[in-house]
Amino acid sequence: MRAERVTRVHRDGRRELKSLDQVSLTVSAGEVVAVTGPSGAGKTSLLHILGGLDTGYQGRACVAGTDWQTLHGSERARFRRRTCGFVVQGLALLPQATAAENIEVPLLLDGVAPGARRTRVAEALALVGLEDQGAKLPDQLSGGQQQRVAIARALVNGPALILADEPTGSLDSTTAASVVRLLLAAARERGAAVVLVTHDPQVARHADASARLHSGRLDTPVHESPKE
Template identity: 50%
Template sequence: MSAPLLELSGVTREHRQGDVVVQALRGVDLSVTPGELVAVMGPSGSGKSTLLQLAGGLDSPTAGRVCVEGRDLAGLSPAQVAAVRRRSVGYVFQDLNLLPSLTAVENVALPLELDGVRGGVARRTARAALDEVGVGALAGRFPDEMSGGQQQRVAIARALVGPRRLLLADEPTGALDSTTGEEVLRVLRARCEAGAAGVLVTHEARHAAWADRVVFLRDGVIVDQSGPVAPAESLLAAGGA
């Protein structure tokens, strides 16, 4: 098994409100390896969003360690954490993922250009990333000229453009109808099978079921998990026996 792309060990996050200490996460252990899609399920207030923010270096734990590609984020300077966010981590949110004034290919190329990649190279890499999620033909379109499902594909392409391999998705299908949402999850799953590591936060069981493992959060604690699931081939073989 390859080394985890994301590793949370004993992660606790407390928020202080006056004299009251609220524990958003308590002693969470979670690792995600390349090729794996992990879903995090829980009711609102269970700590899902906090977990995602910690995983992406947007927040720091009160206790415990968060490692991305083997690097403990606590040991890095703010500039180094920002670089990890640019080069290693991509986000997909429920909506408003794309800058409305940029075309699809420009949106995907943006993180590369911000990281100093030259324009032509960035655009070619972005174009390839769009092809990988099946929307290469829409490279020149602006977000308002695309459907919700197409925009989410572009967002996935941007999240995994260039060297980025850790994809953090927060309810990415929340604004989509059932069939379109399923198409987006198919793309997400395919990108993970191609070597990315994905964390999918959702409250929909049907969407979480696309993951290899599903982690259940309650009041900041992982209470249980399901999976990994046997590959389809072995399910078929078992049925045919």
């Protein structure tokens, strides 16, 4: 994953506000980079651009060698499903679907055959230690287990890039540490690049490197940041 001199400008009446200002970032396969910073610093804006959800920016953002701004409409959506996995604080699990059915959603959208779907869902459940929980509904699972389902869903398509936006924000510190270790270990095992947005220094310390966003600027060169 590579972003080069990315700038995102929003208009507020006659004013122009930069949520991102000349941001550059490279994350290699199997590498985890934590992005920290105060609320409003531009962290979520950065994730939206890296994941192809927002293309109204200047600069370049590439995943698996493809520039998002060269893709359009359904082509962009298809590429996103196949190359990006998202883990968010709100989970966005379907309440009436089982854990296995929630994990299966990206495969259904991508037209994967039923037999292959079953195999890949079983592998994803095992990867996050929930091989015996696939038939349960979200409200039958603990908060940590629900987050593991969300992680499995993000990984099931074998993405090149995982974007995690405050994935442990609603969890207690012990569960949060367990979940983030699981996410990062699974991503590294699959060879995915990971961008992890967090306000929690205890979560950030699990990353290979960290960077701080403030007022849209990436203050710390990522690969020069010592890992705590």
